[in-house]
Each structure stands twice: as structure tokens, then as C-alpha cells.
Amino acid sequence: MTPDTVNAPDQPSLTKTLTALAAHAQTRPNAAAILDDAESISYQTLWQDLCRTISALGPIVPAPDALVAVEWTSPYRHILLLLALEHFGVVTATYRPQEIAGDYQRLFAHSDLIAAATIRPHKETLTILCNDMWWERTLSEPADPAAICDSKPAVNHRIASSSGTTGAPKFMMRTCAQSEFRFGQNQMRLGLTPNSRLVLPASFAFQANYLSFISCMRAGGYCIFAGEVPLFRSLKEQSATHSIVIPMEFIALKAPEYRKKLPPGLKIIIVGGSLSPADRTAWHEACPTGTLIELYGTNESGTIAEMQSDKHGKIIPELEVQVVDDKDTPLPFGHAGAIRLRGAPCTVQYLFEDHPRPDRFRGGWFYPGDLAILEDAQHLRLLGRDDDLLNVRGYKIPATAIEDVVKGFPEVVDCCATTLQDPLDDGAIWLGVKFLPNFEFSDIQQKLKTHLTFKADIHLYSVDAIPRGPSGKIQRHKITARLRQHIHSSAQRKPNSTA
Known part of the structure; x- marks a missing residue:
């Protein structure tokens, strides 16, 4: 049976993903589908467990286009819940146990059902507890694919969340059409086949992982969840x-164990930011025959441009992109300004917000907060985020102009540059650095003087970790708050050293 024959007149009409899984289960029943916590699950077992999960949820699942929040526990169980709920035409959203408090209460309050694995996160929303006992009972039932009826049609598909650089989640609706478009883009770039072995590092709270997983399942490949194993080792x-892969993972490639040791022909999509020149050098040393696919995009819009060289990219044809000044006037080619965009792949608003967000959505355009130059109608050059520009005594300096240089030093694991704009500060740049063991401050000081292309006072200090969001973006506001507290609580600020 092929995907086309699954929906024959005597067969139920299923979603595109379920149609593919049913075909793989019949034609390649013993082929490996998912590796979760060292347990390999075949396509036949996946399909049978999916049928069991659909049967278990049937009596309680809400109407099509209702919203169900699903707690992330193990990848396999989460997959079964998402695909079963998709069969019923409901909208799903993923949350992690550590997100139960705070801003995610807005998601729970607007949900029609919560599929929780640990505790009930919202006292007023109907909740089903999908704990170990529930799963043991559900997956021990006989699997009866014949009991699966037609999938319910739906307009909306998923609620995506994004925390950006602030850490505060923003929720947005993704329609079925938008999801299908992104699945198609993923498949076009990755070229997944039944022989593919896709390794994913994190939960489906990270949207790119969910999209890539579905693409892999449709193609009949093997999806491997890295779990606690470091990504590049996996x-x-x-x-x-x-x-x-997100850029912060490339820190691991500084270790000599990876030199020419990654699988030949490995293809990686980079999401959540751009690589530094040092990252690209480390990659080519670790995987000389591999392929890097660098994308510029947002959760709100998906991919905006496919990056062709450092900071230069080709805009996808489905989006209209402009660069505007601070009065929203479009600028001619070659002039720097703020990016705005619109098109079918783009969301038009955030959900569950008490007030509109004109800083991001206005006049039918989405403003991602990035700066760029349009080179022509199809190509742009990224300049960085507007909130990543450091104000140094009136001069605007991109933080990445410092960070990309410092990350190239072999003794540096990670770093973050910021300014305070505080009356008690002297207007210098503060550079927090996570070092490898046995570093020497004096070595870094000298390198900063010889490698930076501009002159500025820099206060250098050591940190145990750089705070980052789920996508790896630096949460600069947290570092700034800590530094401001430090200089206000100290009568005389004494930095470790100055470069």
C-alpha cells in the first residue's frame, strides 16, 4: 500500500502525516522510525500505538479547531499525543514542565483541554492526566486500525511560541496551510529519504524540531532524539x-575529538541565529564533506532568507520584504534600516495578549526587530538586531562585531558584550567571557587590542555561563540587570581588568 492507496474509497481519509505513517507501517513494518532513550520503535509499532492513542482520546477530545496544550515528557509519548490530536482536527501547543508557572498560564486559560504528564497546571481547564499509568493502560489495549475513522478537517494546526531575547513567551497561531508550506520547505532543503537518520537535540517547544520530525516521518526516515547526550557526539x-542545530551548539567543535570525525556528507540546518566565522571554520574541520544550510527567519514568519554567505541572503519569493526608516518610509536599495515583511507564511498577531503590539505588527506588516540593507528586490544583508546595538558614547556598535571575534579565540567557550547606560557607569563595553580552564586574562587583553577593528574601553570579566533562551539567543537584558545591580551595590566598582 502506498500513501495514495491509503485513502482509497474503502479506507479512511487521514491527514497527510497519518497517511504516510499508515503506508510505511504496511510496506516497511520493521523499519526503524524513532529512537527514544535507547529504545528503537518500528513504523509498525508507531502506527499501532498511534491507533491505541486515538482510541483512548476519542471520548474526551474537543471539537475540531479547539486548543489542546500538551506537556512534553518523552519524545515518543509526545509524538503519539500530537499526531492523535491532529487526527481529530484540534490545535496543539507544546509546553515543558518548567513552563507551568508564569506567562504560560495565559495558554492554559485559553485551552479547551490540557494533556498533562505531571501536575494539573490550571485549575479551571479540563485536564487529562497522561501519566505512566495512563500510558501503560492505553498501550496495552488491542490495536485496531479499522476503528480509525476519517480525520477531521481543520483550518488551524499548531500554536507556536517564541521567547526571543527577553525570555517572555509570545504565542502565535500557525494554520494548516502555513505548516504544510514549512514542511515542504524543510523537505526541499534537507532531501529526506527512507535512508535518512535525523538527529534532533531538544523538545518540540523548539518549532524547527517539530517541523523536521514530521518531514522525516513522512519520508520514512529514522528520527533519533539525542536526549542528554551532547549533540555533536550523538x-x-x-x-x-x-x-x-542552533549556533551555540558549535562551541563543542573546539574539542579536538571532532576534527574530521563527523559523518561524511552530514547536512545541517542552522536556525536561531547566525554562525561566527570561527564556527564555520570549526565545522569545515570537523566535517569537510558536510553541508551547512544557514537560514534567517523568525517563528512568526518562518524562513525569510536563505543565507548565501556571511550576512548575505536571498529572500524567499513567498514574502515581501522592505527596509524602512524610523517613520516606516521604505528606503532605496543600499540603505540601512529596519526590516518589515508580509506574506502568507507570516502570522498577523500574537495570541492571549492584553494589549496590541504595534512594535511588531502594524499596517499589515510584521517587524522582527532586525536591521538590514536591501541590495536589490531579492537579496539582503543583515546588520544585526536593533536591541543588539551597543550605544558607546553615542556610537552604535553591533555586539556581534565583538562577540564573533572573541569566540574565535581557542580559550573562549562563550561570551556576551553589553553596555549599561547607567549614570554610575563610565560608558565602556562590558564583555563577559566563559573561558576554558587555565586561561590567562592578559592573553585575552592583548588579543582584544590587536583583533578589534575599532577602539573602545572594554571591561573584561569572567562568567560561569551566558544566559540564553531556548533557541540559543543571548538574553542580554539579564546580564545588564546583574551588572547594573553590581555597580549600584558597590561603592567602588573594581573590574577584574580592562582592555
């Missing part, structure tokens, strides 16, 4: 053919 040990 890529090597699992003979990965594909992966989705």
Missing part, C-alpha cells in the same frame, strides 16, 4: 545524515 555515534 551525530557522530548515530552516523547522522541530517540535523537541526
